[in-house]
Amino acid sequence: MAFMIIDRRLNGKHKSAVNRQRFLRRYRSHIKEAVSDAIKKRSITDIERGEGISIPRKDVSEPTFRHGRGGRQQQIFPGNKEFVTGDKIKRPSGGGGSGGSGDASDSGEGEDDFVFELTQDEFLDFMFADLELPNLVKKQLMKTDSYKLIKGGYTNEGIPARLNILQSLRSANARRIALGGATRKKIREAEQKLEELQADTDVDAKEKNSTRIEKLNEELERLHRRIKHIPFLDDFDLKYNNVIAHPTPSTSAVMFCLMDVSGSMTQDIKDMAKRFFILLYLFLKRNYQKIEVVFVRHHTSATEVDEEEFFYSRETGGTIVSSALKLMHEVIADRYPANDWNIYAAQASDGDNWADDSPLCRDILVNKILPKVQYFTYVEITPRDHQALWYAYEDIAQGFSDRFAMQQIVDADDIYPVFHDLFERKTS
Amino acid sequence: MSKPKAPSGTSNSEEEYLGAPNNQEDNPEKTPEKPTPTVKPRASSQKHKGFIAEGSEWTFENLEAYESEIARVAENYQLDTYPNQIEIISAEQMMDAYSSTGMPVGYHHWSFGKQFLSTEQNYRRGHMGLAYELVINSNPCIAYLMEENTLTMQALVIAHACFGHNSFFKGNYLFKTWTDASAIVNYLLFAKRYIADCEQRYGVEVVEGLLDSCHALMNYGVDRYRRPSPISAEKEQLRQAEREEYLQRQVNDLWRTIPKKEKSAEESVRRFPAEPQENFLYFIEKNAPLLEPWEREVVRIVRKVAQYFYPQRQTKVMNEGWATFWHYTILNTLYDEKLVSDGFMFEFLQSHTNVIFQPDFDTPYYNGINPYTLGFKMFSDIRRVCENPTEEDRQFLPDIAGTNWLDTLHQAMQSYKDESFILQFLSPQVIRDLKLFCILDDDKKSEIEISAIHDEHGYNFIREQLAHQHNLSAQEPNIQIYSVDLRGNRSLTLHHKQRDRIPLDQDDAKEVMKHLHRLWGFDVHLKSIQDGNTTAELVCTEDTLKQEVSDAVESDLYD
Numbered sequence: 001m002a003f004m005i006i007d008r009r010l011n012g013k014h015k016s017a018v019n020r021q022r023f024l025r026r027y028r029s030h031i032k033e034a035v036s037d038a039i040k041k042r043s044i045t046d047i048e049r050g051e052g053i054s055i056p057r058k059d060v061s062e063p064t065f066r067h068g069r070g071g072r073q074q075q076i077f078p079g080n081k082e083f084v085t086g087d088k089i090k091r092p093s094g095g096g097g098s099g100g101s102g103d104a105s106d107s108g109e110g111e112d113d114f115v116f117e118l119t120q121d122e123f124l125d126f127m128f129a130d131l132e133l134p135n136l137v138k139k140q141l142m143k144t145d146s147y148k149l150i151k152g153g154y155t156n157e158g159i160p161a162r163l164n165i166l167q168s169l170r171s172a173n174a175r176r177i178a179l180g181g182a183t184r185k186k187i188r189e190a191e192q193k194l195e196e197l198q199a200d201t202d203v204d205a206k207e208k209n210s211t212r213i214e215k216l217n218e219e220l221e222r223l224h225r226r227i228k229h230i231p232f233l234d235d236f237d238l239k240y241n242n243v244i245a246h247p248t249p250s251t252s253a254v255m256f257c258l259m260d261v262s263g264s265m266t267q268d269i270k271d272m273a274k275r276f277f278i279l280l281y282l283f284l285k286r287n288y289q290k291i292e293v294v295f296v297r298h299h300t301s302a303t304e305v306d307e308e309e310f311f312y313s314r315e316t317g318g319t320i321v322s323s324a325l326k327l328m329h330e331v332i333a334d335r336y337p338a339n340d341w342n343i344y345a346a347q348a349s350d351g352d353n354w355a356d357d358s359p360l361c362r363d364i365l366v367n368k369i370l371p372k373v374q375y376f377t378y379v380e381i382t383p384r385d386h387q388a389l390w391y392a393y394e395d396i397a398q399g400f401s402d403r404f405a406m407q408q409i410v411d412a413d414d415i416y417p418v419f420h421d422l423f424e425r426k427t428s
Numbered sequence: 429m430s431k432p433k434a435p436s437g438t439s440n441s442e443e444e445y446l447g448a449p450n451n452q453e454d455n456p457e458k459t460p461e462k463p464t465p466t467v468k469p470r471a472s473s474q475k476h477k478g479f480i481a482e483g484s485e486w487t488f489e490n491l492e493a494y495e496s497e498i499a500r501v502a503e504n505y506q507l508d509t510y511p512n513q514i515e516i517i518s519a520e521q522m523m524d525a526y527s528s529t530g531m532p533v534g535y536h537h538w539s540f541g542k543q544f545l546s547t548e549q550n551y552r553r554g555h556m557g558l559a560y561e562l563v564i565n566s567n568p569c570i571a572y573l574m575e576e577n578t579l580t581m582q583a584l585v586i587a588h589a590c591f592g593h594n595s596f597f598k599g600n601y602l603f604k605t606w607t608d609a610s611a612i613v614n615y616l617l618f619a620k621r622y623i624a625d626c627e628q629r630y631g632v633e634v635v636e637g638l639l640d641s642c643h644a645l646m647n648y649g650v651d652r653y654r655r656p657s658p659i660s661a662e663k664e665q666l667r668q669a670e671r672e673e674y675l676q677r678q679v680n681d682l683w684r685t686i687p688k689k690e691k692s693a694e695e696s697v698r699r700f701p702a703e704p705q706e707n708f709l710y711f712i713e714k715n716a717p718l719l720e721p722w723e724r725e726v727v728r729i730v731r732k733v734a735q736y737f738y739p740q741r742q743t744k745v746m747n748e749g750w751a752t753f754w755h756y757t758i759l760n761t762l763y764d765e766k767l768v769s770d771g772f773m774f775e776f777l778q779s780h781t782n783v784i785f786q787p788d789f790d791t792p793y794y795n796g797i798n799p800y801t802l803g804f805k806m807f808s809d810i811r812r813v814c815e816n817p818t819e820e821d822r823q824f825l826p827d828i829a830g831t832n833w834l835d836t837l838h839q840a841m842q843s844y845k846d847e848s849f850i851l852q853f854l855s856p857q858v859i860r861d862l863k864l865f866c867i868l869d870d871d872k873k874s875e876i877e878i879s880a881i882h883d884e885h886g887y888n889f890i891r892e893q894l895a896h897q898h899n900l901s902a903q904e905p906n907i908q909i910y911s912v913d914l915r916g917n918r919s920l921t922l923h924h925k926q927r928d929r930i931p932l933d934q935d936d937a938k939e940v941m942k943h944l945h946r947l948w949g950f951d952v953h954l955k956s957i958q959d960g961n962t963t964a965e966l967v968c969t970e971d972t973l974k975q976e977v978s979d980a981v982e983s984d985l986y987d
Contacts, residue, residue: 003495003499003512003513003514004511004512004513004514004568005495005514005515005516006515006516007515007516008515008572009516009517009575014524015524016540016541018536018541019544020544022537022541022632022636023538023541023544025538026538061936062539062640062643063644063935063936063937063940064646065647065648065924065933065937065940066904066932066933066936067903067930067932067933068933069931070929070931071870071871071926071928071929071931072869072871072929072930073869073870073928074866074867074879074893075869076797076865076890076894077797077866077867079786079787079790079791079794079862079863080789080863080881081788081863083878083881084878084883085878085879085881085883085885085886086878088875088878089875089876089877090875091869091874091876114542114546115549116545116546116548117545117548
């Protein structure tokens with residue numbers, strides 16, 4: 001018996017990837033809805049994870065002609081226990097029983113939703129669909145640390161591994177035709193003459209002809225030898241695939257997280273702020289290869305801290321927002337020259353500020369920071385009425401609507417919608 | 429499905445008196461040298477009794493050893509098969525294979541993605557194990573084995589798929605007449621390329637929409653009685669351009685608007701098509717007025733694929749029953765020959781029992797009659813009736829009682845499909861074993877009635893009813909293309925022949941009508957007819973479609 005065992009385990013396993021994408025595309029709107037629901041429910045730590053999505057089964061069904069319920073139907077079942085012929089039973093309510101149309105057992109789950117899992121990537125795709133970074137004038141850093149090798153035609157020199165056989169043979173063929181051209185022409189002429197002589201039936205010229213034929217034959221032989229001497233493949237026929245190292249521009253961005261940590265900021269508010277920052281971070285990460293994050297926290301004075309301290313340490317005291325803005329300006333001047341870096345900033349606060357400070361904040365933002373950043377967002381996390389800072393910023397928002405945005409967050413459910421609003425793709 | 433490993437104690441303790449395991453692995457290669465491996469030469473000629481392989485982990489060597497042993501036994505049982513091509517794949521690949529409904533290469537479509545997602549979901553959640561194998565009706569016969577399977581499972585699967593299903597594909601009359609095992613893989617490859625080409629040229633969404641429509645009519649895309657011409661990828665490709673042109677010309681002819689000479693009155697009432705058509709996709713491919721040539725080709729591809737799967741849909745019970753019967757018989761033969769260990773048998777029997785488990789109708793697991801159970805029980809029962817018939821068997825199955833069981837079994841496999849197989853061979857014994865009973869559900873009565881149970885009065889009725897239930901043409905509504913208004917608005921009329929007042933599922937039918945409208949391009953009517961009276965009518969016109977679109981847009985606006 002002829003048979004074969006083939007190990008296919010190393011073959012690609014994502015044969016269905018295309019079909020999967022097609023499915024996701026088709027049910028885009030359903031999935032988006034589910035994703036934004038899911039984001040509301042997520043806790044801070046697992047924002048970057050796949051998600052189970054469910055779509056009403058009716059919406060994904062593929063219709064066929066089939067029997068519906070009704071009429072007179074008979075069906076066989078296994079596992080009779082106490083029934084005897086002629087027994088009458090109440091019709092079970094709400095389905096089951098005799099669907100009759102071979103489809104009763106279609107899924108075993110009846111009208112349940114169609115449930116499946118999105119991968120983390122797909123999840124983020126849907127999460128950030130329709131969002132874009134405003135002012136994406138990319139400041140490209142031509143850091144020469146990344147090259148991409150791309151094909152660049154053929155060269156005459158190279159390593160054997162890159163030998164291009166087709167091109168080499170082509171060029172050899174061309175050379176052989178070119179070099180042998182003249183000789184072949186002579187051959188053709190000689191052959192023609194030979195034919196003429198051999199066809200000549202004139203008896204008188206016979207002797208003369210025979211010597212000429214001999215000569216011609218010699219000549220032909222010489223010419224053929226010459227053609228044979230043209231080499232089939234010569235050194236300079238060899239062509240190699242050329243590979244060019246193409247420097248790829250690496251785009252980098254820096255993200256400033258500014259947060260008020262004064263006594264009025266409770267852990268809840270900080271949690272919400274953190275969620276907002278994480279969203280922004282994930283979003284930026286999808287647009288930039290390299291991203292640095294600078295955490296600045298402030299009460300009456302501002303300090304640059306690491307992530308852990310930023311989110312979890314607690315300070316008390318009053319609030320002077322301008323201190324953070326000043327520090328941010330210093331850091332930019334110091335480490336992130338604006339023509340090399342794409343700068344984004346997000347500021348979170350509960351709106352408290354020392355009353356006299358708010359105009360100062362406005363001045364710093366307008367004169368020093370806004371000219372240098374791509375986008376500055378301000379979220380105020382408070383259920384209470386706005387204070388001076390909000391109104392001061394509202395002035396800015398009117399003047400710099402292209403690179404400054406502000407929103408209010410009342411509870412955790414607002415975070416994603418607010419984020420969505422801040423970065424919504426604007427049709428211009 | 430994670431299988432418990434075979435108890436390692438068994439294999440260890442056996443090893444000592446086995447002698448060198450190498451002996452056995454050499455042996456299978458010798459068997460082919462003998463001119464005709466007639467009656468079990470293996471066990472008797474062997475001095476050292478020994479198992480084919482040890483342990484629960486499979487290797488390529490012991491897979492081969494099992495394959496040759498199983499092949500030898502299968503040949504003794506006269507199983508005639510295509511050459512086997514066994515492919516080892518991973519679980520992910522199995523899910524891939526699964527979701528393309530068993531086509532080794534398939535064109536892209538979202539519905540396969542949906543299938544994949546739900547398979548993946550069920551697998552991850554542990555709701556469902558993956559199939560241990562997947563076998564494709566092709567020559568050579570391709571069987572996928574999962575790498576996660578234990579050695580015992582692989583042996584089971586080889587016996588089941590590579591010899592059971594394989595011989596069924598080769599021997600059953602439906603497969604012989606309707607499918608061409610040697611051409612299918614190439615044809616599918618051609619189909620995949622063609623559809624990918626179309627996507628490039630006309631856009632993914634356009635092609636997807638067309639495929640949606642074709643899929644909706646897939647069950648009505650088969651010739652039930654006429655034998656289809658064999659398919660071949662090369663010929664398809666060659667003829668394709670030619671055909672496109674020719675078809676278009678024909679269609680144009682049908683819809684010629686330049687007036688011909690005046691027709692006689694009789695001729696003008698001539699119905700088109702002359703006979704009602706059951707193969708919708710064929711009719712559309714040949715006659716739909718507005719389709720582009722490439723669209724006709726896509727319709728044709730779906731039709732060919734449907735035709736290829738048609739025999740499988742009609743022989744589920746037989747095919748699975750046959751394969752299950754043979755893995756059971758073959759592995760038991762190996763056990764009788766002392767080629768496999770007790771541990772092997774325990775593990776095998778556990779899987780086997782799972783496969784043929786039939787939950788009762790009143791348990792939550794009940795999901796219809798398990799084709800494995802029914803098929804296995806019936807084939808085993810045929811053997812019993814042949815070998816040890818009772819008085820009852822002689823009365824119910826006089827033709828086969830006491831005959832040679834192997835011949836009878838082969839004959840049954842070759843010449844029947846599910847419906848006729850059950851009608852012919854379902855014995856009272858099997859009906860009693862499964863405790864089958866029949867329920868009559870009449871919407872005119874307030875209660876449902878038990879119309880028959882597994883007793884003397886019920887056997888024949890249950891047999892007929894179960895056969896009827898496995899008849900595809902009874903499962904699917906009987907709908908045919910009745911006429912086309914050639915001289916008027918080109919509308920298409922379908923007739924649904926209703927039986928026992930069973931209606932169509934209206935929601936689905938409406939959707940399918942839309943798809944049909946898309947393919948046909950003009951109004952579509954569907955009449956349900958019972959005893960000559962029209963009981964229901966569905967219409968799908970340009971206007972109804974527009975209405976729905978504007979509704980949808982409105983609801984979008986309010987969202």
